[in-house]
Amino acid sequence: MGRKALGAHALVVYAFLYLPILIVVAYAFNGGRQTLNWEGFSTRWFGEALRDDTITSALRNSLLVALGNAAVACLLGTMLALALPRMRRSTRIPLDALVTMTLVTPEIVFGIAALVFFSHAGIALGLKTILIAHVVFNASVVALVVRARFVGMGRSFEEASYDLGAGPVSTFRQVTLPRLAPAIVAGGLLAFTFSFDDFYTSFFVSGAGTSTLPLFIFSSLRFGVSPVINAVAVLILCLTVVAIVVAYLILRRSSPKTLPGL
């Protein structure tokens, strides 16, 4: 294929990726009650969504879980990222495989496994169990991002700090941590969106009566598409897009080599 043909193909791919999302956004501003009959621009469905108690409580739940998850995942993931690169090969390789496994296991399998486990361990299903389960794969996300930065930044700054007489703790506080901070923040933002968007895991471990925004959308789909769902979808999109763009910019500024993908 020539360069022009490739360019044209790429254009079609971008259209394919973005038109569906743009259509959801456009219809969210449709004033009519019928989703597909355009009856003029209006923001009324956002208002209706935010006045609906089911939606606001699901939004509150989603935010609580995503924030808590991001905090715990940052702590566990960063500690793991610091420990892993310097381990002996024979210890590191199985641990690496475990981290990868938490990310590639089909989510539905992990979801039901967590459900069986929680009900056996006598842990009541609810926000707590959603958070516990989300941390499993998000700690791995943070670990990957932070580790790429940690390995990529080399050791000269730390060496200088040691040579000037600083101990391990103050070297970590004054040298390593500030230089890792962008990766930790970016990893936390990614963990936030991962959790905020999660459907599968939450679906199985939420229990009766606890809902998150994705669960709300899924259960509403039984009644087909509706303008209120479009509005909720746009709210979710806005929040996650902002988080991802910020994470991307932070990562790109600090270490261009850790892209792409995460």
Place this chain on the structure above:
Amino acid sequence: MAAVAARKRWGRRARGGAPSYPGWLALPALGWYGAFFLAPLAFIFAYSFAELSGFAGVDFAWNLENYRYLWDPVYGEVFLRTLGLAGFGTAATLLVGFPFAYWLARYAPAKTLLLLLVILPFWTSFLIRTYAWLIILDPDFPLFRALDVNLLYSQRAIYIGVVYNYLPLMVLPLYAALSRMDWALVEAAQDLGDGPLRAFRRITLPLSLPGIVAGSLLVFIPLTGEYLIPAILGGNKTAYAGTLIAQQFSEAHDWPFGSAIAVVVIAGMTVVLVAFSRLAARGEVAHG
């Protein structure tokens, strides 16, 4: 000399890279994985050998009943269909994604921005991206009303949803591999008389093999447990492995049987992972 002494004083130095951080820092995360990832997986493994007793109870009979029950042409068909879906998704995203990643790595202007535009959908809600097609494929959607076709709740709707949702997962590793390519090699091969196709086969393809392998895994493995796309765009009419699992847990309440299906999915995934890593290792040996 002072530096060396200080170094000795502050203890163990790693072979290259940053200073050594103690291994116990990994313990909280590993504990979390152990308690909330490995233990749950062990639980469903044990459950797959159990049987239902009464309505909600489970009896650990340690027999193969659930697996024998699965060994039935009805379920065999479901597993084949699942493999077919995963295979289709992998092939289709590779076919669409490779020329795209190639363009992005070699010719694209403003690479950073254009790459971000691929990453964005990858990180936005899977559910919403699937839901979007529910609107587009609606027979009342202007485009399809004009064409007078109805794809909604059909097999083709599922295929569209799969390509749409999994395309970024294929493109990102392909781009990562292709962006490290030295295009001068391709030009040299062509200067020395290779046609574009031959240069592609002899240079571009082998060098992008790790990206192809990684992308295929990232698409194939999650697709073996796919549940949302058939449920939403297929109208839950055709069953896949993921559909079966979800049914056992949300409707049928037969956890042991659902666990057995999940174990089969994990076993299949392990086989694929091992096969792919062998393939990748062989590719690396062949092309140095």
